[in-house]
Amino acid sequence: MAEIAATASKRDVGRGRGLVAAIAWRSLWRNRRRTWLTAGGIAFGVSLVVFSMAFQAGSYGDMIYNATSFLTGQVQIQRADYIELSRFEQTIGDATETLRRVEQQAGVLSATARVEAFALVSVDERSFGAQVLGVDVERERQVVNFFDRLSRGRVMAGPDETVIGSGLARNLNADLGDEIVVLGSAKRGGVAAMVLDIVGIFDSGISELDRSLLFVPIAAVQNEFGLGDEVHTIVVRTQVDDSRAVVEALGHQLPEGLSVRNWDEVLPEIRQGIDVDRLGGMFMYAIVLMIITFSIVNTFTMTVFERLREFSMLKAVGMRPGKIVLMVQIEALLLWAIGVGIAMGLMVPLLAWLQSSGIYLGEAIVELAKQYYITDRIYPALGPASLLAAPAVMLAATQIAAFASSLRIYWLRAAAGVRAAE
Amino acid sequence: MPLKLLLQLSTRNILRHKRRNGLLLAAIIVAVGAVTVSNSLIRGMQYDMADAAVSNLTGHVKILAEGYRDDPNIDKNFVLAENWQPDVAAEELVGWAARVRVPAVIMSERGTRGIQFVGIDPDQEDISFIGQAAYDGERLTDGSDGRVVIGRALAEQLETTVGRRLVIITQGADGLNREAGFRIAGLYDTDGTSLEKIFVFTGVNTLQKMVGADVFTELSIRLVREPFLFQFKTSMIEFFTGLEVLDWRELEPQAAAMFVFADAAIFIWFFIMMGALIFGLVNTLITSVMERVRELGMLRAVGMRPKSVIVQVVLESSILMFIGVACGLIAGWLFILWLGEGIDLSRFAEGMDAFGMRTTMRPIPLAGDMLLVAGLSLLFGVLASLYPAWRVVKIKPLEALRR
Secondary structure: OHHHHHHHHHHOOOOHHHHHHHHHHHHHHHHHHHHHHHHHHHHHHHHHHHHHHHHHHHHHHHHHHHHHHHHHOOEEEEEHHHHHHOOOOOOEOOHHHHHHHHHHOOOOOEEEEEEEEEEEEEEOOEEEEEEEEEEOHHHHHHHOOHHHHEEEEOOOOOOOEEEEEHHHHHHHOOOOOOEEEEEEEOOOOOEEEEEEEEEEEEOOOOHHHHHHEEEEEHHHHHHHOOOOOOEOEEEEEOOHHHHHHHHHHHHHHOOOOEEEEEHHHHOHHHHHHHHHHHHHHHHHHHHHHHHHHHHHHHHHHHHHHHOHHHHHHHHHOOOOHHHHHHHHHHHHHHHHHHHHHHHHHHHHHHHHHHHHHOEEOOHHHHHHHHHOOOOOEEOOOOOHHHHHHHHHHHHHHHHHHHHHHHOHHHHOOHHHHHHHOO | OOHHHHHHHHHHHHHHOHHHHHHHHHHHHHHHHHHHHHHHHHHHHHHHHHHHHHHOOOOOEEEEEOOOOOOOOOOOOEOOOOOOOOOOOHHHEEEEEEEEEEEEEEEOOOOEEEEEEEEEOHHHHHHOHHHHOEEEEOOOOOOOOOOEEEEHHHHHHHOOOOOOEEEEEEEOOOOOEEEEEEEEEEEEEOOOOHHHHHEEEEEHHHHHHHHOOOOEOEEEEEEOOHHHHHHHHHHHHHHOOOEEEEEHHHHOHHHHHHHHHHHHHHHHHHHHHHHHHHHHHHHHHHHHHHHOHHHHHHHHHOOOOHHHHHHHHHHHHHHHHHHHHHHHHHHHHHHHHHHOOOEEOHHHHHHHHHOOOOOEEOOOOOHHHHHHHHHHHHHHHHHHHHHHHHHHHHOOHHHHHHO
16 A cells, blocks of 8 residues: 555655546456456446447338338328328329429428329229329339339339239239229219229238239329329438428428328337337346446445455545545546446447348348338447447446445544454 | 355355345346346237237137138138037137138228128137227127128228218129128227228128128137147148148247247346346355455365365355345236236337237236246356355465465
């Protein structure tokens, strides 16, 4: 002790804090094994949380991007009452002008319009109910990637062509080249009838869509179903991070009666699935960090207990209790730094590497993941939130643990301490 | 050295440092308690998902005509004889339900939708969600009831309600379309909306008359307990030759995958918690033996065997672990009791629905899981004490005395 103080004071004449830090650093290494074990605990907890949070963030990002780029887009504009009732006559009038205004909005990368009609579709004797989506394929391709993934055939090129879902094709016993009859009711009540050639079949992996959807060029649907320059939905592509701002801006700009919705309102199940998952994760992280904190408290309880005599001595020769406590706090800070240093030293390169290679989920989970728009590989996201949350919590935990254990130093009576520990 | 004496030594050593060992105990209790609670929630989720999958008109085992799954059509049907039920021990069965299920188009005066039109015998349907759902209005009375019940969500889409009429179009057995009007007897209400939007029910005889054939398209069987499934399925395959006999895992592969995943999740949770715990445990044990190096050196100098030293340290760790595990299990169990009916997640309803889960997360504590946690924890305790024990035995008695 005297030796430590002597060497330290040579360097740090008049600089109390430097001296205290130097003592703290040396004290830490008086019991190497304990320091390594405690730092190891911190490193374990921090690594676990950083790793899982990075993968959670990464898979959420992928999930949102894939889900929205699939067919729904990041932002949708509809007549407000259409959202609830989805009635055919609840259209956006002046579609061309509205679409032009949407496209001019900053943050909007591209946009397209759709009409949606319910119809009875038949091939030969077989009939099924199906959703007819009138789309502009060229524009759709700028907004979503649905049409890049037809399983067979090609996209529509003329007004009499259609692309249908694989489930619907199977139910209708239809194939490429067959004729399909579409019967629905037009806006003013008449019968809308179309005869179309099947030129493409899609297999989206979402059986509800494959079973019930067919795509027809928008102009043909508007024509047959008695719509003028009217559409049901305008689908907008933005960066996922910009979508909320775009919703805000469009909400102010567009006429009353139109509702602009962000992806999390259009696909609430995605947002909620993420929230539930995040909640479960939080529970786990809280428990893990709590167990680690107990072990840190324990370490400091033991450290302080073993050095009661030393502290009494320091107190006896005139060191302020505040300074002794400060010394313990600095020990805690150094311990934290070692633990977090190990964790970051391992996790950052590992995650950086995984960012390019990803983790393959395995066959069993891939089927499951598809429904949630996760591809077969997941990638971590290295954001400040996932990297810094666990270290920050651990910093607070170590400081509180050290402080709680070193409080007794205030009550320690200098002489009594020396005697008690003898 | 007699075990009793060693036990006494270990106990006293633990009591010598109440604060330190108290903290360690607290950490063990939190870890074991958290694992117990999370296990019960994972089990609850697993069972609910399996239950939802089985209730979703699937049953544990379902019998279909060949090809119905690829092409769900009235053509793919089968006939059931008068006394078709094979002999199965009655105590193993919840029930059978024979149904006709066909794709159809439903129209109200305000809207049109594509649906699955299912003819049922309401008396048989206590095995599926439709027999357990809440209703507005009336249920179907029997297999020849000529009315329909539809989901509340579908009723909203179609802007219709109890007592109003609907038109349903479907394909008859002869391949021609049939159209018929039905009055709505009641609206059923399930946890999510995905089922409500798809399924419309009427009496099975009514639907058979509509399609013009006295046939069925599916037969669902619900069992009392899952382990009977394999044996049962095998006997059904023999009995219903020429038909497809499938179990719920084949029919609902997603739910089955989640089911398997939940089993793994239980172990993942346990090892993460123990991983977090082990640092503190080893740390405390090492401190406790290193403090006693002199004392142990003395004991060894007067003839205590190294083996006894090791046993003493292992005992110390095991006692701590044992108390911690016992308290942790009790704490976890009390927490589960406090949760009671479960955690309400209805604000995530659509997300849960999409995942095939219910909106209440119900804990199901299983004795087997608790025993597994207890056993593995104790094993962990022993493993964690080996290093400190080895460490102290390595020091020669004389060296120890000189410290």
